[in-house]
Amino acid sequence: MAAAAVVPNKKVVLRRHVTGFPSKEDMEIVVDTVSLRVPEGQTAVLIKNLYLSCDPWMRDRMAASAALALGFAIGEALVNYGVGKVIDSTHPDGWEEYSLITQPESLKKINHTDVPLSHYTGVLCDWPHDCMHARKPFRHPPWFTFGSCMTGVTAYSGFMEVGKPKSGDFVFVSAASGAVGQVVGQLAKIAGCYVVGSAGSDKKVSLLKTKFGFDDAFNYKLEPDLTVALKRCLPNGIDIFFDNVGGATLDATLLHMRLSGRVVAYGMISQYNIKEPYGMRNLYTIILKAIRVEGINVIVNGEDGWDIKEGKVTVVEDVVQGIEKAPAALVGLFSGKNVGKQLVAIAKA
Amino acid sequence: MAAAAVVPNKKVVLRRHVTGFPSKEDMEIVVDTVSLRVPEGQTAVLIKNLYLSCDPWMRDRMAASAALALGFAIGEALVNYGVGKVIDSTHPDGWEEYSLITQPESLKKINHTDVPLSHYTGVLCDWPHDCMHARKPFRHPPWFTFGSCMTGVTAYSGFMEVGKPKSGDFVFVSAASGAVGQVVGQLAKIAGCYVVGSAGSDKKVSLLKTKFGFDDAFNYKLEPDLTVALKRCLPNGIDIFFDNVGGATLDATLLHMRLSGRVVAYGMISQYNIKEPYGMRNLYTIILKAIRVEGINVIVNGEDGWDIKEGKVTVVEDVVQGIEKAPAALVGLFSGKNVGKQLVAIAKA
Known part of the structure; x- marks a missing residue:
């Protein structure tokens, strides 16, 4: 069996806990490596991240004591909803180029491909049907998790x-x-x-x-x-x-x-x-x-498909290209820099 | 036709508009007279008041600009819900011993007499079925009126x-x-x-x-x-x-x-x-x-008769005797002097 290819994996890592307004300096880009195959003996899924969602509620998880869900750990990649593609065996969630998902049951397959994939981080994110949600365990039951996925x-x-x-x-x-x-x-x-x-x-x-x-x-x-x-x-x-x-x-x-x-x-x-x-x-x-x-913080009823699929709802996304731009995009939310849903495009496919 | 008897009618009148906590000095007892017969040619009902209700929301109407309903006028009797008996032809509402009601359609007949009459100022006041409501027009539609009648x-x-x-x-x-x-x-x-x-x-x-x-x-x-x-x-x-x-x-x-x-x-x-x-x-x-x-300020549904009639609910009333005690009873609400529903008993029958 040939050795799997190993490629660089850029991540947005928390450098320090946030107090007051977040700044780019609270995060840093770290380049790690990832094997393009799930390690032998591990039940997991390797995802290439295509779009990551950028949402105000992430601010809470950057604080020393997070109220909503588990706080992000210093030195670890930030986590949020996203859309990705299965490379090896499905759950893009880390603010990194590739994510190894060890709880594949939490991945949600995208059923509708007649609209831009990016919409699945937000307006079409019909969790729990179509959305891939955060890898990390939440302090509260899953249905308490929230963020972009609720758009x-x-x-x-x-x-x-x-x-x-x-x-x-x-x-x-x-x-x-x-x-x-x-x-x-x-x-x-x-x-x-x-x-x-x-x-x-x-x-x-x-x-x-x-x-x-x-x-x-x-x-x-x-x-x-x-x-x-x-x-x-x-x-x-x-x-x-x-x-x-x-x-x-x-x-x-x-x-x-x-x-x-x-x-x-x-x-x-x-x-x-x-x-x-x-x-x-x-x-x-x-x-x-x-x-x-x-x-509102709960997805009460997943309405699988609605007016957007009939073309009745217009969506404006503010997409920055490349994971390096993710920290600035997140910080920009709090000064209203974004116009519409803020996304980070990581890769084309 | 014999002349109608004329009797004294004590009232609680607003002496000045209230700022801050109300005091007894904001009100005064005035003795007027009332004819025990409805004046000739007038469509009205003469009521002998038995119980008047004493409620925190009256404070608002004592202010120079009332938010909830029409403010009380200086020199006029305070108005609130109550229970009374028809003397001449039906609407006890003035903070006075007798009230002449010119809009008898607003009077509500009490149907249940197997419980103390005083309960109809509060716990059993099933407006609009059983309750007599305020004579004065309200700034808002009738169903916006509230007070003791909502207890x-x-x-x-x-x-x-x-x-x-x-x-x-x-x-x-x-x-x-x-x-x-x-x-x-x-x-x-x-x-x-x-x-x-x-x-x-x-x-x-x-x-x-x-x-x-x-x-x-x-x-x-x-x-x-x-x-x-x-x-x-x-x-x-x-x-x-x-x-x-x-x-x-x-x-x-x-x-x-x-x-x-x-x-x-x-x-x-x-x-x-x-x-x-x-x-x-x-x-x-x-x-x-x-x-x-x-x-909550609206009587959404009048539930005509419920657990109290089955003896499931206990009611404690704090009844003071005589209209002279009404100002102190009203003021006492704001220091928690009352134990249970505050009422003023005006007459026995």
Whole structure:
């Protein structure tokens, strides 16, 4: 039996635990080697990684004490969802070019090949059906794991099942051009709602109006007072707030909710890198207006295939080429550098 | 036709708008007169008030700008739910001995007379079936009105429909010996839950354990750290938090919720009299644990008659005698002076 070829394997390794905003210096690129064959006697699968997903929640795992799942270890490759190709015997998850997967049962075969493969890191990631999920054991049951893999299904189930849109509802989406926001806005339009999004640049605002079909949008960085922007764009108030931002944005928007409004608490990116969370003062509105606030981190129902396959939903991805660019892409999420779902393309096939 | 008898009519009148904690001096007793016959040509009903309900939400209507409903006018009688008897032709609602009701269609006939009449101001107040509601028009649609009238139905629908208790669930009730808390605790036991309550005196704690069947209870005033008390009484965490207090209590309890926990936001008595609301810092837990927080102020479904009629639910009322005692009873709510549902008995029949 011929010896297996050994090739270089670049990885993004955690250099130090993160406090505050993550920086590129918290990570480093390390070049290791990998045998292109699964070691003899090992039940495993060797994956060539094609796309890796880049998501805000990874910040939590870079801290010394992670709240969501197992923290990343210093000196080890970061881990997240992705799409890959089986080389030797299926589970691309390490932030590395190749990954040896010893729990192949956790790999999910991709069934639909009529859309870009990259969509399977996000909008089409119908976990547990189609997605390959993290190799490392989680502190919580598997269905507690979350991240990019939730972009599609969770945007769908969060908006539809928690938001319960009715035709004519007024919908506000924060961080609306992001991986999740762009999908939610389009689902809202399909449901017959009036939808307004906020984003952090004029380019993104333009994208919301022209590409994703939002009825209105504003650049929150140019609005000294969110309340004024909301009153201008949504003078009748808000029935559904799909929130990716949290903190002051959530607090101000609560006051603008209508009776029996629904807040889908999907993300709080404003709160991830700060030591002292923002003090929310408008919670009493929840009682005054009989508002439901529901946190989403669970894939409640895998909806295998939906509007995207019928071409009803447009997806914008922000893809950087090469694993060397991964740390900057991850850091860029927190300053809103990305336009749409952030991905790292590792290899062509 | 003989002239109708004219009798004195004592009322509790608003003397000045309230800021901060209400005081007895914000109200005064005024003696007016009333004819015991409805004035000729007027479509109205004359009611002799028997019981008036005394509820925290009245504080809001005493402020210069009321958030919930029409504010009380200076010099006019306070208004709330009650039980009364028709003298001349039907709607006891004014904080006065007699009330002339010009919209008799808003009166609700009491159908069940096998329980104390006073229960109809609270636990049995099955609005819109059995309850007499406020005479004044509300700023919002009628189903937005709330107060004592919600004690029974809303405790029931809030706990059952929002809390969705399952046998074995861990339930925490704040202000548990109050009008709503005592009912919720008993409903939780009927549903097979393990239920813990907090209250502000050892007497109330004892009542929770001996009279209302709570599995455990603690005096929050003796607990320097709520988190420690919760960990001791509910080491496995909380599935349902029925909250009457809000603020720091809600913030601390959020951290102790279990995955997919439900928070029934029923009241925030800690926040009613303060200028700057407490800054809630633990909202991110909502996402981490996929928690649902739902505000209750609406009578969603009138459940006409339930466990109380079968003798399954015990009710403790704190009844003061005479309308002169009404201002002190109302003020006492905010220092936890009342034990159970606070009522004012006006007349025997």
